[in-house]
Amino acid sequence: MTSQNDSSSNILELHNVSKIFSDTDELKAVSDLSLSLRVGEFLCILGPSGCGKTTVLRMMSGLLPVSSGTVLLSGKPVEQTSKDAVLVFQEYSRSLLPWRRVLDNIKLGLEAKGIEREEQNSIAQRFLDMVGLKGFERHYPWQLSGGMQQRVALARALACSPKVLLMDEPFGSIDARTKADLEDQLLKIWMELKLSIALVTHDIEEAIYLGERLVVLTSRPAMIQGIEHVPFSYPRDQLTTKNSADFLKLRTKLLRALRGY
């Protein structure tokens, strides 16, 4: 179904991708999966826990090699990590460097790019401000709350100015209130920077609230169960969007598909 799209409008494509983990038993995590992320799109990948969503995302990022099939980023096969696609992990507290202050954490990707020190500072500061952490430059990550830590991780990924932002359940372990704030902030940043985002989640409401398009995966091995177009325009609103009839209808449909209610 996605292969019908004009491929030049896709920034990231998966063609018949499978992943088999053979170090223990032959475990087929992803089976013959094809999907695409369009330029500037906000795509949410939904699936039951343990279905291989994270595996899909890690293959998109180049962190994990595919067993068969191809991943194309801007039309070129992905064989290793690329500066154009950065992954934001669910475990923010483990992915921040505890020996670096917040601003220095954000500079990590810029150092890899070989950007000059002064420019690094100004870029890092810009994205720190963007995620609303002005004033926390000199803090250590472990001095911050979970939500703030994930903002640092987001700022660090954004600072690399990737074309594609890959997010693995980024708000999965954050309290509901903070999560809503972060969702709105992410949407704002997405529109402002014209990013292409693929976000993996098992939270149906979050997926509908954020995404333009939802890919629903089956339980392991992950295959496409269905694709939904979200009928809301942006900007969205936590109350009105989430209480609208269309939202509830889509939510019910997805609940049935995913949990068999």
Added chain:
Amino acid sequence: MRRRQQKPRNQIYRSRAMGFILLLILAASWETLSRLNIVNSIFLPPLTTVATSLWKLVVSKELLSATGITLGRCATGYSLAAVIGIPLGVLMGKSTRVFFLFEPLVESLRPIPSAAIIPIAILFLGIDNEMKIAVIVFGSLWPILLNTIQGVQVIDPMLLETGRTLNLSKRQLLLKIILPASSPSIITGLRISLAISLILSITVEMIAGSSGLGFLILDYERSFKYAEMYAGIVSLGVIGLCLNAVFSALDRRYLAWAKLSTSYAA
């Protein structure tokens, strides 16, 4: 909040004070036992006499030059051990192939007490500096090596993946992630080895030496200068104390994150 913290802090000061009082009591007993000749004052001169000889030795530069020689050897052997141990440890911690290549060798050499290496070292390297440094390297290599391996092995894979997704090069991964992440463990190894290298410096100087603090102390003993012998031993204690203080300061300055980050998480 503050009031609640105050009481334990007072208790800590009091307990600390008790420790120093105990030390003073022992020093006073030393002085008394020796002065009253309850313990033979030739073998155990009064502490004040020891202090006077220590001062004379410091002024005459005899002690200082010997200390310089000993510390020079110690530093050379210790640095060599670090230069070998840290890179090898990183390699063994990162690569299972390298680990399994060296592990049997390491495990069979490590249990040999370093002093037992001295005869072999003398056989091949004579009794000069080379032999002494070789023995120091042998003894202080293991804690550095093993702690580095362990420190690298327990790095959270998420940190390495973070580095990879942010496109750090291999070199950058090493310098910006692997080494800092394992530094608490590496520093622990360095700290243990520092004590070992000092012990071995003195040992080799006593067994086969004509210079350095170890030789000097033994020489005083053989020429019946017991006060000077004690003075040399006391100065060794002071050196150990200073080196440890340097490490503690480094620890507080550069590794505060390691302690704080875990205590915050808990």
